[in-house]
Structures are given as structure tokens and as C-alpha cells.
Amino acid sequence: MPNKNLIQVFEYQKLRFTDTNDFKEHHFKALVKFNEENDNKYFKPIYNGIQFGSYVGVLQIGGLTIEILPKADKIDNSNQQEKDTWQSVLLHMLRVCNKIQVETVSETQLKKRYHSILEAYFAMYLEEIEHLVKRGLVKNYRRVKSNQLAIKGKLVFAQNIQKNTVHKERFYCEHQVYDKDHLIHQILLRGLQVLESLNTSHLSDKINRLLFQFDEVKHITVNANHFKKIKLNRKSQPYDRALSIAKMLILNYSPNISFGQDNMLTLLFDMNMLWEEYIFRTLNKHKPFGYEVSFQNSDTFWEHKTIRPDIVITNTKSENFVIDTKWKIVESNNPSDNDLKQMFVYNLHWKSKKSILLYPQVNQRDSEFGNYFYKHLENSQNQCKLGFVSVLENGSIKKGNILSDEIFDKL
Structure with a gap:
């Protein structure tokens, strides 16, 4: 049975909010705004809707997921079997080109368990973090500056004078702490917050349980530069897969894109470039x-x-x-x-x-x-x-x- 919160379309297909109960006018407005902010390259606005172009992949707007599938033949746009086939083709091509790392999920599992490519990503991210929690979240050393009742580490003279003129019993020090509040965990926490904001109600219990494990981790705004700073070592190597998925989630997330109504997550690929790379990787292998x-x-x-x-x-x-x-x-x-x-x-x-x-x-x-x-x-x-x-x-x-x-x- 098709998921009521999933709409599957093909390249160059038209989608109007007057033709379906799932795709609403506020979804349309969110997509148009997102497209405008990206040089109008993903699709073309039409009367009461949009026409998709050469980009394929998946969009999630609030609780609605739209999958855009490749189309290499003159198929019936309403045929579910054809949609399932081309969903499998897209997933396979993305795997071969290392665009997504879902090699542990078969096409059969995707259809029965996840309904959409993006939902598979969500589930895998949570499974990865659950695995890390069971192993024990690693601690790292970090340097902090704070007021102490005794000198701890190095006294910061200038700031001590500035902050403790009245409170002579305090000392403003720079010292090391050994805890879980470091950049890797801050990124994973941000990934969980993205999932929480996307109205993934069927995953909310698991998300909340995992958020509790990060209650001592500082909330930060993550961008591409944060991922460049990460250097994994022997102790942190098990985080590699979770960080890869977190990178996709965070860097493709657009919060409150339509006047505060809808958060959006996008994973879109130019089909011409995907086809080119797929052929190269197949030939080279x-x-x-x-x-x-x-x-x-x-x-x-x-x-x-x-x-x-x-x-x-x-x-x-x-x-x-x-x-x-x-x-x-x-x-x-x-x-x-x-x-x-x-x-x-x-x-x-x-x-x-x-x-x-x-x-x-x-x-x-x-x-x-x-x-x-x-x-x-x-x-x-x-x-x-x-x-x-x-x-x-x-x-x-x-x-x-x-x-x-x-x-x-x-x-």
C-alpha cells in the first residue's frame, strides 16, 4: 500500500496541488522559495504547481516526501510497479557513485520497511547513533575558560581582573576538561535535531531517547567548515558512517523556508551528471x-x-x-x-x-x-x-x- 505521505513522480512530470490531497499550496510555496534561492535550477513553476526537470532524488517538506525518479522510457506515470523499478534503479546508481551509503539496505527492504530513500537514511542514522551509544560515547579533552573557587590550570590575568574585581574569592582560569561535549557529538546532536524538526512522528520515540544521551552536549549551528575540522583517529573511527549521514542531513536542510511553516530536506542530483559518473564507474570497475x-x-x-x-x-x-x-x-x-x-x-x-x-x-x-x-x-x-x-x-x-x-x- 503506498504511503500517504509519499508522492513519487518522474523527471519532467508536472505536480499540481489541485490534483492531489497530499501536495498542498503551502508545499508549493515552500518549493518555489527553495528553488528561487538555488537559481531556479531544480524545477519550473507552473500554474498551481511545478514541473520537475533533470534533477532526481528526494525532497521532504514537513511530513511530506516527494521522490523524483529517473525516466528512461515512455512509461505510465501512474504505474506503481514502474515507480518501484525506477526507484531501485536510482538507489542502485546512487550507491555505485557513492552518493549515498546504503549498501546494507536492499531494494526489497527499502520497499517493505522504509517506503522512501530518505526514510532509509533516517533509520540508518538512528541505528548508527544507537550503536555508538551502546559502545559508549567517547570523551575528548577540550580547553575551557571559567571562574573557579581555586586556581585550576592557568590563571587568565586580564579576564580575571575584569570579571573578579568584586569577587576576590574567584579565579578565572583556563583548563582542560575530559567529557563528551566535543565537535563530533555536537554534529550528531544537530543531525538528531534536524530529524526531530522534520515531523518524523513514527521515529519520535527513538529520536527523543537518543537526544537524552546528548543532554550535556552544547547546541551549535553546524556548517560545512565544521566537517572539515574533524580528524578521525583510532578511538573515533566508528563515528565515520554516522558523520557521513549527518553531513547529508545537515547541509541539505533548510529550516523554516516558507514563512515558518515548513522545514525542508533535499537530496537532489542532476541526472545527466549521475548517468555520466555511473557509466564511468561501471566501466572502470x-x-x-x-x-x-x-x-x-x-x-x-x-x-x-x-x-x-x-x-x-x-x-x-x-x-x-x-x-x-x-x-x-x-x-x-x-x-x-x-x-x-x-x-x-x-x-x-x-x-x-x-x-x-x-x-x-x-x-x-x-x-x-x-x-x-x-x-x-x-x-x-x-x-x-x-x-x-x-x-x-x-x-x-x-x-x-x-x-x-x-x-x-x-x-
């Missing part, structure tokens, strides 16, 4: 012997401008092959002029005889390699073709080694 695969090879093109093919493959004969990934549905054998010109330049610049424009497959077949006609290349090849690969096989996610073999065979 399952490459045949004698091949090297490199990613985003930027080089100077004109003055200060650079060019960057997505993937360059080199073999032991020092032959180069260029792959440029495109996450969109196209008619077979009909590349755009701009794409063909771009691949021609890649071939010249990287001394590649062959290049491929690689698209997700619906029903298309690969084209044959076509020749570029250029008078200075009469005795040398400069070719390009369209290639198509599917991430699915018989309704299930295609294994990485099979996908890699298919792509290398195209060369």
Missing part, C-alpha cells in the same frame, strides 16, 4: 585487461577556455576512444549537429579515431560508425556513432560486468 578508463579529462581549448569529454578509454596500443554520455531519449541515428561537432573536436584533440554518444536505451539500436569528412584526415579515421544501453534486463537491474562488456563491444 569491469574494464578488460589492457584498458584504462579516465573521467572528465579537461584540457585547454582556446585561450582560457577548456573542453572536457566525459570518458576517455586508452588501450595498450595507445589508442584513444571517447564516450560522451547523454541522459535523454532520442530517435536512433539522429544525433544533433551540435553533438556531432562536439565529438569531432574531441576526436581531434584526444587523437581518437572513434567516439560514441551513449544514450539510455528504449527501443533504439546502435548506429554504424559514421565518417567525418575533413581534408586533413584523408588517411586517418575520425568516426562517431550513437550507442544505446539499458540499465535494466528483464525488469531487474543489469549487472555491472554485463553493462561494461556491452559498452566495450560497441568500440
Whole structure:
């Protein structure tokens, strides 16, 4: 049974608050404000709603979760089985690209237990902190300044005179304390507070129990710089996973984005960039012997401008092959002029005889390699073709080694 607090949509799909009881006008206003604060890159406002673009992932606004799923075929937007399939594809691609670390959660568990990708994250975060609490939260040394009834550590003369002119019996000292109130715990506490604010009522008991374990930890406003300061050692290494999830929660959280009504958590990815990285990681992991695969090879093109093919493959004969990934549905054998010109330049610049424009497959077949006609290349090849690969096989996610073999065979 679908979760009433979860709406699943596909790329470029429209969502109106007049079409569903779950998506309200205040949700719409929160999304529009969030989008405006991010250069309007995530979706397009339309009458009474929004139209999603190339970004996929998950949004949580208060108690409502919206999953935006990739769409590589002409599927029925209302078909739940199709939504489950493409949710699994998205989760798999995010895993392979190390965008989320949910390798302990299978797609089956996700559907039965969590309902959404984001909810899986919430549950894992709480499980990680529970595990740390059972191990015993580690203590660290930290330096503090405070008034004492006896000299403890080092007397801070200037501040002692300033603060204790009347109270001669006190001493303003700087000294060390050994306790649980340090940056790592302050970050984990902030992560718990984010979950508490997101109206995750079914997790509230567990959240409150864990918040109690951090009652002596100072509340701070956490930003990206705090995570850069953390250096894990042997004693704090078990915190690594919890900190990774906390980083995602905190840095993607937007409190009170719509006039104090809704808190928002977003985890969004450009599908074009995700597809590009997914193909690279798959090829690099399952490459045949004698091949090297490199990613985003930027080089100077004109003055200060650079060019960057997505993937360059080199073999032991020092032959180069260029792959440029495109996450969109196209008619077979009909590349755009701009794409063909771009691949021609890649071939010249990287001394590649062959290049491929690689698209997700619906029903298309690969084209044959076509020749570029250029008078200075009469005795040398400069070719390009369209290639198509599917991430699915018989309704299930295609294994990485099979996908890699298919792509290398195209060369």
C-alpha cells in the first residue's frame, strides 16, 4: 500500500496541488522559495504547481516526501510497479557513485520497511547513533575558560581582573576538561535535531531517547567548515558512517523556508551528471585487461577556455576512444549537429579515431560508425556513432560486468 505521505513522480512530470490531497499550496510555496534561492535550477513553476526537470532524488517538506525518479522510457506515470523499478534503479546508481551509503539496505527492504530513500537514511542514522551509544560515547579533552573557587590550570590575568574585581574569592582560569561535549557529538546532536524538526512522528520515540544521551552536549549551528575540522583517529573511527549521514542531513536542510511553516530536506542530483559518473564507474570497475578508463579529462581549448569529454578509454596500443554520455531519449541515428561537432573536436584533440554518444536505451539500436569528412584526415579515421544501453534486463537491474562488456563491444 503506498504511503500517504509519499508522492513519487518522474523527471519532467508536472505536480499540481489541485490534483492531489497530499501536495498542498503551502508545499508549493515552500518549493518555489527553495528553488528561487538555488537559481531556479531544480524545477519550473507552473500554474498551481511545478514541473520537475533533470534533477532526481528526494525532497521532504514537513511530513511530506516527494521522490523524483529517473525516466528512461515512455512509461505510465501512474504505474506503481514502474515507480518501484525506477526507484531501485536510482538507489542502485546512487550507491555505485557513492552518493549515498546504503549498501546494507536492499531494494526489497527499502520497499517493505522504509517506503522512501530518505526514510532509509533516517533509520540508518538512528541505528548508527544507537550503536555508538551502546559502545559508549567517547570523551575528548577540550580547553575551557571559567571562574573557579581555586586556581585550576592557568590563571587568565586580564579576564580575571575584569570579571573578579568584586569577587576576590574567584579565579578565572583556563583548563582542560575530559567529557563528551566535543565537535563530533555536537554534529550528531544537530543531525538528531534536524530529524526531530522534520515531523518524523513514527521515529519520535527513538529520536527523543537518543537526544537524552546528548543532554550535556552544547547546541551549535553546524556548517560545512565544521566537517572539515574533524580528524578521525583510532578511538573515533566508528563515528565515520554516522558523520557521513549527518553531513547529508545537515547541509541539505533548510529550516523554516516558507514563512515558518515548513522545514525542508533535499537530496537532489542532476541526472545527466549521475548517468555520466555511473557509466564511468561501471566501466572502470569491469574494464578488460589492457584498458584504462579516465573521467572528465579537461584540457585547454582556446585561450582560457577548456573542453572536457566525459570518458576517455586508452588501450595498450595507445589508442584513444571517447564516450560522451547523454541522459535523454532520442530517435536512433539522429544525433544533433551540435553533438556531432562536439565529438569531432574531441576526436581531434584526444587523437581518437572513434567516439560514441551513449544514450539510455528504449527501443533504439546502435548506429554504424559514421565518417567525418575533413581534408586533413584523408588517411586517418575520425568516426562517431550513437550507442544505446539499458540499465535494466528483464525488469531487474543489469549487472555491472554485463553493462561494461556491452559498452566495450560497441568500440
